[in-house]
Amino acid sequence: MSTEQEADTANRESRRSGPLVAVTRWLENLGETAFAYLLLTPVFVILGAIALYPLLRTFELSMYINVLGTGDPEFVGLQNYVDMFTGARDPDFPGSTMFLPDVSTSSSFPFVHVSGWFRSALVVTLVFTIVSVFFETVIGFGQALILDQEFRGRRLVRVAIIIPWAIPLVIQGMIFYLMFHPSTGFLTEYLANVGILAPTNTLNDPLSALIIVTIADIWKTTAFMALLILAGLQSVDRSLYDVARVAGASRWQQFKLITLPLVLPAVAIAVLFRTIDAMRIYGLIDITSSCTVVPSLSCMVVETFNTHRGLASAIAFVTAGIIGILAMIVIYRQYKEGF
Amino acid sequence: MATTTEQRSDSEDAEDGVIAKWTKGVIGDDEKRARLYRALFYVACGFFLVTTLFPFYWLLVLALTPNSQILTGDWSLPVIGIEFPHPQGFNPQAFVEVFQQIPFHLYVFNSFVLATVTTIIVLLVASLAGYVFGRLDFPGKGPLMLGVLMVSYFPPAAFLIPLFDAFLGNAVVIPFLGIELFEPPRLVNTPGSMIMPFSALFLPLAIFILTTFYAQIPDGLEDAARVEGTTRLGALFRVIMPLSAPGVATAAVLTFIAVYNEYFFSSIMALENVPENWSPLVGGILSYQDQYTTDFNLMAAASIVGVIPILILVIVAQERIVSGLTAGGLKE
Numbered sequence: 272m273s274t275e276q277e278a279d280t281a282n283r284e285s286r287r288s289g290p291l292v293a294v295t296r297w298l299e300n301l302g303e304t305a306f307a308y309l310l311l312t313p314v315f316v317i318l319g320a321i322a323l324y325p326l327l328r329t330f331e332l333s334m335y336i337n338v339l340g341t342g343d344p345e346f347v348g349l350q351n352y353v354d355m356f357t358g359a360r361d362p363d364f365p366g367s368t369m370f371l372p373d374v375s376t377s378s379s380f381p382f383v384h385v386s387g388w389f390r391s392a393l394v395v396t397l398v399f400t401i402v403s404v405f406f407e408t409v410i411g412f413g414q415a416l417i418l419d420q421e422f423r424g425r426r427l428v429r430v431a432i433i434i435p436w437a438i439p440l441v442i443q444g445m446i447f448y449l450m451f452h453p454s455t456g457f458l459t460e461y462l463a464n465v466g467i468l469a470p471t472n473t474l475n476d477p478l479s480a481l482i483i484v485t486i487a488d489i490w491k492t493t494a495f496m497a498l499l500i501l502a503g504l505q506s507v508d509r510s511l512y513d514v515a516r517v518a519g520a521s522r523w524q525q526f527k528l529i530t531l532p533l534v535l536p537a538v539a540i541a542v543l544f545r546t547i548d549a550m551r552i553y554g555l556i557d558i559t560s561s562c563t564v565v566p567s568l569s570c571m572v573v574e575t576f577n578t579h580r581g582l583a584s585a586i587a588f589v590t591a592g593i594i595g596i597l598a599m600i601v602i603y604r605q606y607k608e609g610f
Numbered sequence: 611m612a613t614t615t616e617q618r619s620d621s622e623d624a625e626d627g628v629i630a631k632w633t634k635g636v637i638g639d640d641e642k643r644a645r646l647y648r649a650l651f652y653v654a655c656g657f658f659l660v661t662t663l664f665p666f667y668w669l670l671v672l673a674l675t676p677n678s679q680i681l682t683g684d685w686s687l688p689v690i691g692i693e694f695p696h697p698q699g700f701n702p703q704a705f706v707e708v709f710q711q712i713p714f715h716l717y718v719f720n721s722f723v724l725a726t727v728t729t730i731i732v733l734l735v736a737s738l739a740g741y742v743f744g745r746l747d748f749p750g751k752g753p754l755m756l757g758v759l760m761v762s763y764f765p766p767a768a769f770l771i772p773l774f775d776a777f778l779g780n781a782v783v784i785p786f787l788g789i790e791l792f793e794p795p796r797l798v799n800t801p802g803s804m805i806m807p808f809s810a811l812f813l814p815l816a817i818f819i820l821t822t823f824y825a826q827i828p829d830g831l832e833d834a835a836r837v838e839g840t841t842r843l844g845a846l847f848r849v850i851m852p853l854s855a856p857g858v859a860t861a862a863v864l865t866f867i868a869v870y871n872e873y874f875f876s877s878i879m880a881l882e883n884v885p886e887n888w889s890p891l892v893g894g895i896l897s898y899q900d901q902y903t904t905d906f907n908l909m910a911a912a913s914i915v916g917v918i919p920i921l922i923l924v925i926v927a928q929e930r931i932v933s934g935l936t937a938g939g940l941k942e
């Protein structure tokens with residue numbers, strides 16, 4: 272901005288007066304950096320108070336026991352983390368231990384020595400994440416390929432595919448509760464006959480409930496996957512296909528040699544996004560089954576934070592840590608591509 | 611070309627079966643192959659339509675069937691003899707009963723208020739941040755955006771415990787220093803205990819959507835306004851904001867849906883499932899599961915009522931949702 276203009280602006284504003292004008296003039300004279308940080312202040316305040324503070328405080332609480340007790344909280348360092356992995360406090364939590372056989376004496380894998388509910392929560396969360404993200408990617412890819420075409424009724428198909436994504440989680444949970452509840456669901460009997468689900472008390476059987484929760488999640492979040500992959504598909508240069516067709520490539524060859532390699536980065540990002548999100552699974556389990564039947568990591572935090580705050584904080588922090596590492600990968604990739 | 615292919619396949623007819631003949635025809639004949647692709651395409655389309663929409667049909671079936679019929683659990687169609695779920699009887703009364711058993715409309719109303727207030731807060735804050743990230747250059751921009759991004763990835767469970775303590779009215783303590791800052795008012799059972807975490811959770815997505823939109827506005831427009839003598843803020847509100855209206859609308863729709871659909875804090879911060887304590891939709895639906903555990907038709911009817919506002923929003927704003935999700939997801 273030239274000095275002439277500055278003088279002009281100052282002139283015009285000096286003719287008016289009052290606090291508003293003074294503030295405006297002060298803002299105008301701020302440097303770009305100061306102006307930027309000023310406008311970002313609300314973001315800092317909100318995220319600082321509601322995200323950063325709780326995260327640090329959770330880490331602090333995770334190093335104490337007896338936080339809720341009548342006596343003073345006692346500093347125990349990393350004992351809560353050790354207890355969590357060794358299962359020393361498991362007797363306090365009669366949660367599910369049905370997902371892994373008790374191999375605490377026999378195996379040499381790192382996670383198999385941890386026993387009881389934390390081990391179960393870790394296994395449940397990982398199994399759920401891997402299975403649901405795998406199916407969501409495959410089915411989502413199919414849906415994206417369909418949405419990428421021009422055809423009559425495309426709008427309708429798109430709405431149908433998006434709708435599950437927009438359904439409130441509590442209603443999604445209710446739908447699948449009603450679809451698989453032994454006294455209402457028509458599916459339970461069939462699937463029980465084939466041996467996939469437990470015939471009675473289906474929603475309280477750990478493996479059955481995990482399968483149902485996974486199906487419910489695939490139903491809802493595949494749409495999200497499809498949209499992200501669709502964005503990747505649509506950024507592929509269309510003229511490449513024309514060239515391929517002239518060169519005599521079949522549709523399958525076009526897909527394998529053009530579409531797939533060009534879309535793969537978008538798919539990778541989408542998979543990481545979904546993985547991070549799937550690791551947070553809680554609500555769906557809480558509604559369709561119960562956190563004591565299918566314990567996920569977030570489930571364990573909610574189940575224990577009213578009674579064992581230190582330990583609950585440790586689980587929360589470990590959960591955040593695992594997700595944080597995955598998030599770093601995403602962020603690193605995007606940073607490399609340049610903001 | 612098609613004729614030569616047919617001739618060839620005709621000559622080989624003798625030793626081939628029907629399926630082999632058909633396969634060969636499809637491989638050789640462009641038109642047949644195109645038809646096969648189209649057929650497969652429509653089959654896939656139909657499959658996705660059925661799988662995504664069937665659960666809603668199931669809700670409708672349950673809602674319309676009288677509860678006594680549901681409990682007998684017989685879904686077989688009388689004519690064909692196979693089990694296909696269809697309404698047994700016609701009982702629209704369930705949709706009235708939903709509001710009679712509990713004040714369901716109040717729960718939905720609470721959700722609307724929470725979603726609207728959160729959306730307004732998020733839009734105000736995210737517009738400023740999106741403008742800064744999208745249009746200004748300053749030291750520390752990259753790391754700050756990464757920090758914001760990071761927050762959106764953390765599980766709500768990682769924020770729950772200290773927030774719950776604070777909302778119960780316990781003193782806020784600076785971590786690791788033990789210095790008491792202040793004693794907050796007791797916020798559980800009030801809108802504040804939900805709006806605050808919602809705002810933090812959904813702020814990052816809105817910021818990234820708006821950053822993308824603000825960054826797309828050509829620099830020339832802003833410069834022109836500035837040369838005309840408009841102030842920096844004036845240019846923001848009179849030039850940039852109106853031009854980014856589609857972005858703001860997208861962020862608004864996505865934030866509203868996200869809050870309306872949120873479960874974690876909605877189910878924990880309202881300590882009892884009563885609308886007077888600002889329990890939202892989550893509380894309303896769950897109280898059917900808790901208290902009237904065998905009224906399956908009411909659970910289904912309540913779910914349908916709760917879904918309708920979102921259904922309308924999705925149908926009206928599908929373009930915005932698609933563009934917003936892809937922008938927020940991929941284009942940071």
